[in-house]
Amino acid sequence: MFPSVLIVDDEPSILQSLGGLLSDEGFEILTASNGYEALKIIDKESPDLVLLDIWMPGIDGIETLKEIKKDNPYIQVIIITGHGNIETAVKATKLGAFDLIEKPLSIDKVIVSINNALDFRRLEEENRYLRKKTIEKNSISGKSKPTEFLRKQIETAAPAETYILITGENGTGKELVARTIHHLSPRANQPLIAVNCAAIPEELIESELFGHEKGAFSGATTKKVGRFEMANNGTIFLDEIGDMSLKTQSKILRVLQEQKFHRVGGSRTLTVNVRVIAASNKGLEEEIEKGSFREDLYHRLNVIPIKVPALRxxxxxxxxxxxxxxxxxxxxxxxxxxxxxxxxxxxxxxxxxxxxxxxxxxxxxxxxxxxxxxxxxxxxxxxxxxxxxxxxxxxxxxxxxxxxxxxxxxxxxxxxxxxxxxxxxxxxxxxxxxxxxxxxxxxxxxxxxxx
CATH class of the missing domain: 1.10.8.60 (Helicase, Ruva Protein; domain 3)
Known part of the structure; x- marks a missing residue:
């Protein structure tokens, strides 16, 4: 099946000449002489790509682009302009245009841009498919009332940017819950970095979380990027956080408050944008009473509490x-x-x-x-x-x-x-x-x- 291209231009000569050339290249061609007509054709035919003139009577190309992307975000749009300027290019790009081509048109440039846009669309479709399969793989299986309630909690919490504390017994699937939250969140295309706090020795935990500079300590022969830095713009999952020492807890609290830290042995302040999901199989309220867990860190993490039910x-x-x-x-x-x-x-x-x-x-x-x-x-x-x-x-x-x-x-x-x-x-x-x-x-x- 040949890719379909909608050409939108108020000049009949452009519609005829460009349409003929692209048809010869194997594309299925649709044409519209204004924005209103283009939007009707898109609703009916759903083309793979739109070549959109920016200067037209009625609603211009920018307004038409807004309407296209509002209802059809996955259709690729290439802007055609006879009066190209940086401001127009920036505005069109922010609204989701794939490319901007100036008149007089070079058919070679048009074809290259179309092929690049269609390749990008295929990659987006593959990513959506893989993301769907990942969500299915990490889905919480079951139809019991506790499982349905857990699933609703996840669906409600995932789109938010706030911190989450997951509790539950060993083996209940706390990491699975964390991964599901991440894959349903706006950060799904960014990294999810998991850290098992109980498995990292106390003397190494700070280096693992924040990284270190070369020569920071004996054995630090190269610079190391920490887990928080790896998770920038994504999510970090701190599993078994109840096993952290009070010293490490205080440093974690500062990062959560400021989203800033230093590598071990470094003086440069690094800024990150990280969502934190923590988990523990311990009763952290009891740990607070024992003096082994910081109450301020608990309240910082426990914005949205999620308890994973035991299998029984x-x-x-x-x-x-x-x-x-x-x-x-x-x-x-x-x-x-x-x-x-x-x-x-x-x-x-x-x-x-x-x-x-x-x-x-x-x-x-x-x-x-x-x-x-x-x-x-x-x-x-x-x-x-x-x-x-x-x-x-x-x-x-x-x-x-x-x-x-x-x-x-x-x-x-x-x-x-x-x-x-x-x-x-x-x-x-x-x-x-x-x-x-x-x-x-x-x-x-x-x-x-x-x-």
Whole structure:
């Protein structure tokens, strides 16, 4: 399908000559002799691009451009003028014109400008598609009342520029909420920089957040750009902010108040425009009473508080989450898509989930890898997912002790050992590997072999 171009000019000779030349180049041509006519054609035909003369009777090109961009922001507009000046160019550009071409027209310049504008439009469409997919990927799944309320809070808070404090237990999805807020905000096309405050040593946190100059301390062989600087014009997500020292908290407070800071070892004041989203699994009010968290920083961050519900508070979402995680795990591990039978699903829905959504996701990934059948039944679930923590009295003696073949017994022991350790670590493969003293990739391969 050929790109459509609307030419708007009050000179019939321009419409005829320019239209003929562009038609020969393979464009589908529409014409209008004034702004009113152009707006009607745009509403009806929605062309890919508009070539718009700036000096016309009635509403001129600038006013027509305003109307086009108001209702059709993604249509590219190239301004044609016989009296080009800097003021007109600046005004047209601010209103959204892609380019400005002076008369007498050079067909080569016109074609280059049209192709550039159409390429830009395609990039915009790709960006909108990718942004949509990103929002879908980071969307909060579920239809329970707590989830619907959380989703409404996110949709209300996202367009604002104010600070947000997200609270909730470990594994509830606080970072997912932060990413969703960012992708729904006016800063969506700018960076989102995440900082896990609990994972950075105290002696390095200031350098990580604010950067440092070369030679600022031993080992600072080059200049380092900090996370706040990286997040300029975007969003910074300070996860587990309750684990920050009081010293670092005071510096964070100053940055939030002034949006200014110095790199470590530097004297130059850097100014940033950053939206801050913070999260904590701790009760910060209790931390304030203990004297381990600054009350002024808490009030600065807690402009819009969002509490993420625990999984046990949104049990109606578990069947949907199970389907999502099983499909995701099958795709990642290149295995067949598995399902849970009704009894297994019933047990998962009644389990208290101390590790929340993260525990559910890890469990289902483990079951996808370890269970050979297409249907996962209740016998495949670890004992702790049964009421009272035990499923079968006949399994008191380990099965591998009843085997005569050493290799088979060893394999059965390894499977039982790995399953137990995975469960005690909330099905977290990385944590389990560290606990039993092996590498994550080795444990992952071992789990696949035991499948």
């Amino acid at each position: 508070q949104r049990r109606e979402d578990i069947p949907l989450l199970v389907d999502i995680f099983l499909a995701e795990s099958a795709r990642q591990n290149q295995t067949t898509l598995k399902k849970l039978n009704s009894r297994a699903l019933e047990l998962l829905c009644s389990y208290p989930w101390p590790g929340n959504v993260r525990e559910l996701k890890n469990l289902l990934e483990r079951l996808t890898i370890m269970v050979k059948k297409d249907i996962i039944d209740e016998s495949d679930l670890p004992d702790s997912y049964y009421p009272g923590g035990a499923k079968r009295t006949e399994l008191v003696e380990p099965q591998f002790l009843l085997m005569d073949d050493f290799k088979e017994a060893k394999k059965a022991f390894e499977k039982e050992f790995i399953l137990k350790k995975l469960h005690s670590n909330n099905n977290n493969i990385t944590k389990t590997a560290k606990t039993i003293g092996v590498g994550r990739s080795y444990l992952h391969k071992k789990i696949k072999k035991l499948k």
